[in-house]
Amino acid sequence: MYDYLVVGAGAVGMATAYHIKRLSPSSRVLVVDQHPGVGMGDTAKSAAAFRTIFTSWINRTLAKTSVGFYREVQNSGYDLGMRHVGYLFLVPRENEATMRAVAHELIKAGTPVELYDKMDIPIRTRVSEDEEAREMGLPDVSVALLVKEAGIIDPERLVRYYYEKYVEAGGEVMFGVKVESVKFSPKRPIGIPGEPFPWQDARVAGVETSAGPLEAKNVIFATGAWTEMLMDAAGFGLPIKPRKRQVFVVKASGELGDLLRAGLADREYAPMIILPRGIYVRPEPVEESFWIGVSDRRRYGFEENPEPEEELWRFGIYPVLTKYVPLFEGKTPHNAWAGHYDENVVDYQPIVDRLAEGLYVAAGTSGSGIMKADAVGRIAASLALGLEKAELHGGMVVDSAVLKKTRCFEEERLVI
Amino acid sequence: MYDYLVVGAGAVGMATAYHIKRLSPSSRVLVVDQHPGVGMGDTAKSAAAFRTIFTSWINRTLAKTSVGFYREVQNSGYDLGMRHVGYLFLVPRENEATMRAVAHELIKAGTPVELYDKMDIPIRTRVSEDEEAREMGLPDVSVALLVKEAGIIDPERLVRYYYEKYVEAGGEVMFGVKVESVKFSPKRPIGIPGEPFPWQDARVAGVETSAGPLEAKNVIFATGAWTEMLMDAAGFGLPIKPRKRQVFVVKASGELGDLLRAGLADREYAPMIILPRGIYVRPEPVEESFWIGVSDRRRYGFEENPEPEEELWRFGIYPVLTKYVPLFEGKTPHNAWAGHYDENVVDYQPIVDRLAEGLYVAAGTSGSGIMKADAVGRIAASLALGLEKAELHGGMVVDSAVLKKTRCFEEERLVI
Numbered sequence: 087m088y089d090y091l092v093v094g095a096g097a098v099g100m101a102t103a104y105h106i107k108r109l110s111p112s113s114r115v116l117v118v119d120q121h122p123g124v125g126m127g128d129t130a131k132s133a134a135a136f137r138t139i140f141t142s143w144i145n146r147t148l149a150k151t152s153v154g155f156y157r158e159v160q161n162s163g164y165d166l167g168m169r170h171v172g173y174l175f176l177v178p179r180e181n182e183a184t185m186r187a188v189a190h191e192l193i194k195a196g197t198p199v200e201l202y203d204k205m206d207i208p209i210r211t212r213v214s215e216d217e218e219a220r221e222m223g224l225p226d227v228s229v230a231l232l233v234k235e236a237g238i239i240d241p242e243r244l245v246r247y248y249y250e251k252y253v254e255a256g257g258e259v260m261f262g263v264k265v266e267s268v269k270f271s272p273k274r275p276i277g278i279p280g281e282p283f284p285w286q287d288a289r290v291a292g293v294e295t296s297a298g299p300l301e302a303k304n305v306i307f308a309t310g311a312w313t314e315m316l317m318d319a320a321g322f323g324l325p326i327k328p329r330k331r332q333v334f335v336v337k338a339s340g341e342l343g344d345l346l347r348a349g350l351a352d353r354e355y356a357p358m359i360i361l362p363r364g365i366y367v368r369p370e371p372v373e374e375s376f377w378i379g380v381s382d383r384r385r386y387g388f389e390e391n392p393e394p395e396e397e398l399w400r401f402g403i404y405p406v407l408t409k410y411v412p413l414f415e416g417k418t419p420h421n422a423w424a425g426h427y428d429e430n431v432v433d434y435q436p437i438v439d440r441l442a443e444g445l446y447v448a449a450g451t452s453g454s455g456i457m458k459a460d461a462v463g464r465i466a467a468s469l470a471l472g473l474e475k476a477e478l479h480g481g482m483v484v485d486s487a488v489l490k491k492t493r494c495f496e497e498e499r500l501v502i
Numbered sequence: 503m504y505d506y507l508v509v510g511a512g513a514v515g516m517a518t519a520y521h522i523k524r525l526s527p528s529s530r531v532l533v534v535d536q537h538p539g540v541g542m543g544d545t546a547k548s549a550a551a552f553r554t555i556f557t558s559w560i561n562r563t564l565a566k567t568s569v570g571f572y573r574e575v576q577n578s579g580y581d582l583g584m585r586h587v588g589y590l591f592l593v594p595r596e597n598e599a600t601m602r603a604v605a606h607e608l609i610k611a612g613t614p615v616e617l618y619d620k621m622d623i624p625i626r627t628r629v630s631e632d633e634e635a636r637e638m639g640l641p642d643v644s645v646a647l648l649v650k651e652a653g654i655i656d657p658e659r660l661v662r663y664y665y666e667k668y669v670e671a672g673g674e675v676m677f678g679v680k681v682e683s684v685k686f687s688p689k690r691p692i693g694i695p696g697e698p699f700p701w702q703d704a705r706v707a708g709v710e711t712s713a714g715p716l717e718a719k720n721v722i723f724a725t726g727a728w729t730e731m732l733m734d735a736a737g738f739g740l741p742i743k744p745r746k747r748q749v750f751v752v753k754a755s756g757e758l759g760d761l762l763r764a765g766l767a768d769r770e771y772a773p774m775i776i777l778p779r780g781i782y783v784r785p786e787p788v789e790e791s792f793w794i795g796v797s798d799r800r801r802y803g804f805e806e807n808p809e810p811e812e813e814l815w816r817f818g819i820y821p822v823l824t825k826y827v828p829l830f831e832g833k834t835p836h837n838a839w840a841g842h843y844d845e846n847v848v849d850y851q852p853i854v855d856r857l858a859e860g861l862y863v864a865a866g867t868s869g870s871g872i873m874k875a876d877a878v879g880r881i882a883a884s885l886a887l888g889l890e891k892a893e894l895h896g897g898m899v900v901d902s903a904v905l906k907k908t909r910c911f912e913e914e915r916l917v918i
Contacts, residue, residue: 223690223703274639278817284798285779285822287639318743318802323847325741327734363701382700386734401694406701431739432848432907491848494910 088116088258090470091293091302093265093316095119096129097241097456098436098448099308100248101463102470107255110471115257116302118295120264125245128310129456131425133333133379135358135368136457137173137236139197141188142498144435144489145454147482152460155479156239164247167240171369172350172357173233176209176410178225189231198234200351208232208350209359211410219409225362227410232350232357238368241456248463264296268305268320268445290444304470306446311388311426313449322441324491326450327386328426332394334378334403334419335370341413346371361410365403378403378419381453386429394422427453434498438466438489446470465489504532504674506886507709507718509681509732511535512545513657513872514852514864515724516664517879518886523671526887531673532718534711536680541661544726545872547841549749549795551774551784552873553589553652555613557604558914560851560905561870563898568876571895572655580663583656587785588766588773589649592625592826594641605647614650616767624648624766625775627826635825641778643826648766648773654784657872664879680712684721684736684861706860720886722862727804727842729865738857740907742866743802744842748810750794750819750835751786757829762787777826781819794819794835797869802845810838843869850914854882854905862886881905 089110092103095117103117121127138150160166177185189201202208207230213219214226253259271291272282282288292301309316311328338346346369349355359367364381380403399419408415430437430450436458437450448466451458461478468476469486476486487493505526508519511533519533537543554566576582593601605617618624623646629635630642669675687707688698698704708717725732727744754762762785765771775783780797796819815835824831846853846866852874853866864882867874877894884892885902892902903909 221690222692222701223688224701272639274637276638280813280817283821284796284800284814284818285638285640285781321799321801323741323743323745323802323845325739325848327739329739365701380700383737384700385737386739397696398700401696402700405699429739432741492913497908 088300088302089113090115090304090306091300092117092306092308093293094127094308094310095121095124095245095249095259095261096127096308096310097125097245097459098310098451098462098466100124100245100252101459102306102308102448102466103257104248104252105463105467106470107252107257109467111255116260116300117252117257118260118263118265118293118300120262120296122261124249125242128425128428129241129245131331131333131423132241132456133366133368133377134241134456135173135236135238137233139192139199139233139235140498141191142496144495145498147478147484148436148458148461149454151478151480151482152458155460156244158479159247166243166247167372168237169355169371170234170237171353171355173236173360174209174350174357175231175233175360176207176211176227176362177229177231178362179228180225182228185229185231200232200234202230202232204228209411212412213409216409222405222409224406224409227362234351236358238358238370239456244456244459265293265316266296267294267316269294269299270442288442290442304444304446306448306466306470308448308466310428310449310451310455313428313447315388317441317447322445324437324447324450325430325432326437327429327431328388329386329429330384330389330392330424331427331453332379332398332424333422334394334399335373335421336376336378336414336417336419338374338376342376342417343374345413346374346376361406363406365406367407367411378407388426392424392426394424429453433495435495436462436489437491438462438469439491440469462489504716504718505529505720506531507716507721508533508724509709509721510543510724510726511537511540511661511665511675511677512543512724512726513541513661513875514726514867514878514882516540516661516668517875518722518724518864518882519673520664520668521879521883522886523668523673525883527671532676532716533668533673534676534679534681534709534716536678536712538677540665541658544841544844545657545661547747547749547839548657548872549782549784549793550657550872551589551652551654553649555608555615555649555651556914557607558912560911561914563894563900564852564874564877565870567894567896567898568874571876572660574895575663582659582663583788584653585771585787586650586653587769587771589652589776590625590766590773591647591649591776592623592627592643592778593645593647594778595644596641598644601645601647616648616650618646618648620644625827628828629825632825638821638825640822640825643778650767652774654774654786655872660872660875681709681732682712683710683732685710685715686858704858706858720860720862722864722882722886724864724882726844726865726867726871729844729863731804733857733863738861740853740863740866741846741848742853743845743847744804745802745845746800746805746808746840747843747869748795748814748840749838750810750815751789751837752792752794752830752833752835754790754792758792758833759790761829762790762792775827777822779822781822783823783827794823804842808840808842810840845869849911851911852878852905853907854878854885855907856885878905
């Protein structure tokens with residue numbers, strides 16, 4: 087009988103398990119994952135960038151404290167592959183006024199950002215002189231915002247860090263075991279098969295897995311894109327849906343190599359570049375390449391073995407990418423992969439909630455799970471431990487229920 | 503080319519279409535439904551009760567104005583089968599304090615409710631003297647609340663009323679046609695197959711159906727339990743999920759007949775009775791019977807042809823029902839049916855929102871669609887017509903975006 091069973095050994099699950107063990111060393115904690123090791127689900131398929139600068143309080147709080155923790159780990163000598171290359175938002179005219187307002191707010195608050203007027207934008211785009219681009223309806227870039235407290239990280243090292251610390255502290259793991267459902271038992275059994283019935287008070291008893299049942303007093307689902315199907319089947323409705331995501335890798339050779347090494351604001355490498363129409367270009371210095379993706383309005387749904395689609399590159403990304411950054415002309419990806427976002431379809435923020443006695447969920451990170459994993463893990467651990475408050479890295483304290491599904495957050499204005 | 507195409511001829515869809523036509527008589531409006539007539543989906547499977555008394559503002563506003571409209575229709579001579587039999591909440595001790603607080607608030611506000619102390623509760627229950635009930639963990643009833651502005655209605659007549667008025671006003675309908683998907687077209691076509699691509703500005707062009715494409719400038723999905731699968735496929739995430747619901751019908755013969763005719767507060771028939779553990783007993787005077795259901799924590803999911811499950815009656819309802827109302831002992835349902843709720847899994851309120859240019863949704867009524875259909879229809883019509891405000895029955899004005907998916911409502915405290 088485990089005290090806490092965490093389903094999912096991705097960034098959120100491992101951070102949660104680590105923080106449970108840290109806060110309650112004598113508890114018996116188990117992490118179960120269907121993969122043969124940690125971080126092999128969608129954590130490994132992340133675009134793995136981070137920033138701490140957002141307009142909404144909740145984004146800022148989760149990302150800033152998490153990234154602060156990662157930085158401390160990195161500075162302590164455990165290399166997480168963090169590089170503070172920055173984010174460069176290339177902003178079309180239609181959004182210029184909004185972006186200027188956001189930038190001025192940030193600058194006033196002392197945030198390290200830089201606003202470039204059209205003529206000073208450090209990445210040359212040719213949309214304004216290109217007739218085809220105009221026919222395609224692609225907007226000219228009229229201003230750019232460089233966000234400096236931002237960069238890239240290696241999610242596999244991050245999750246491995248949590249895993250090592252967790253195991254050191256006596257945490258247990260079970261890999262290659264798939265959790266199939268959550269089990270409840272009646273608080274007052276009456277001895278009739280089929281219990282618990284709808285009218286019986288019940289609490290979590292454990293989970294059914296591909297390797298048989300596991301008993302636990304508390305189960306925390308940190309199951310990302312798998313969350314919807316597991317919780318639907320258990321009768322707990324969450325506004326979290328899986329959505330396919332794809333990343334295409336282009337070698338940074340020739341002039342693209344120069345672009346890769348053209349860091350801004352004294353950084354060694356190019357920033358994460360956010361183009362209009364949801365396309366992003368992420369530097370990958372170790373592999374001398376760029377990772378490219380797009381936030382497309384794709385159907386929701388889960389694919390058992392998601393594969394990257396050449397068509398998305400060809401029709402969804404390439405035509406726009408090459409208009410804004412002509413250096414990519416003629417390039418084709420030499421690698422690509424696909425995974426899932428676990429998207430909160432209401433406010434795109436994670437949900438950490440208690441769904442029933444002994445049943446918790448920590449999911450819905452909506453594409454920013456890596457940069458928020460530490461805070462989400464601390465909140466999930468505190469909630470599962472029955473603490474009213476969660477202490478985030480750096481000492482900031484939030485309500486453990488801050489991410490419950492019925493919360494209300496302001497809308498983020500600085501989005502990809 | 504239609505100006506407005508409403509998908510779904512249930513209560514919400516027909517109310518929406520009727521109000522569009524009422525507010526914009528010259529618009530060409532079409533209602534499409536897969537069934538051979540109006541109200542043949544989940545509208546016909548509703549428990550079809552109404553109340554106007556809630557603790558939350560939004561529940562009160564939607565139900566009170568809608569029921570006010572139905573009452574006016576009924577009083578004008580168009581029989582909607584409304585009977586103001588009331589709702590009787592039988593409250594277990596664990597909820598007594600909350601219910602007393604709610605009741606005192608309501609009484610202070612001049613709401614027609616009546617609170618019965620244990621000895622005066624007009625329905626005799628025997629839980630307190632029953633050892634088996636105690637072993638089952640069933641709580642004794644310690645107080646009861648009678649809500650008078652409440653009762654039952656015939657949803658098929660209601661939807662027929664809207665249908666007749668809509669057709670009279672020149673509205674068009676297409677039955678037996680299943681809408682399969684929503685179609686978009688690029689605002690600036692470039693003439694390449696596969697348009698619109700993710701980076702193109704697009705707007706609704708119409709729908710694909712089992713009978714071929716239909717063109718429309720605006721499409722409103724009033725698709726209840728079908729909403730999730732249709733909108734998931736279109737890439738629009740909503741916190742709305744289908745959940746099976748079942749109603750069991752028991753003949754009101756012998757002493758049950760006396761119970762049926764034992765109206766409270768001068769009403770002719772028994773009230774809708776809400777037992778502990780989510781079981782409700784609805785009088786059906788026309789058929790001399792009771793409709794019985796339970797809000798069970800059932801898995802989410804859609805069934806193509808949902809059937810009632812004898813097991814739910816036998817293990818989920820009967821053991822509890824007979825403990826609270828022993829008159830049901832030995833009774834078996836002579837009829838039953840199953841349908842779906844379209845449940846908003848966050849706040850159990852309807853969502854009326856604009857998802858893209860020309861694309862609207864009006865769904866998620868979560869089991870109170872009949873009693874809120876008029877207000878939801880007025881809000882959906884106003885939003886689709888581009889009006890900032892919606893005028894509800896009785897002259898109350900709300901923002902047309904009041905039910906957008908990112909709203910924040912207080913939690914309802916008076917629930918089944």
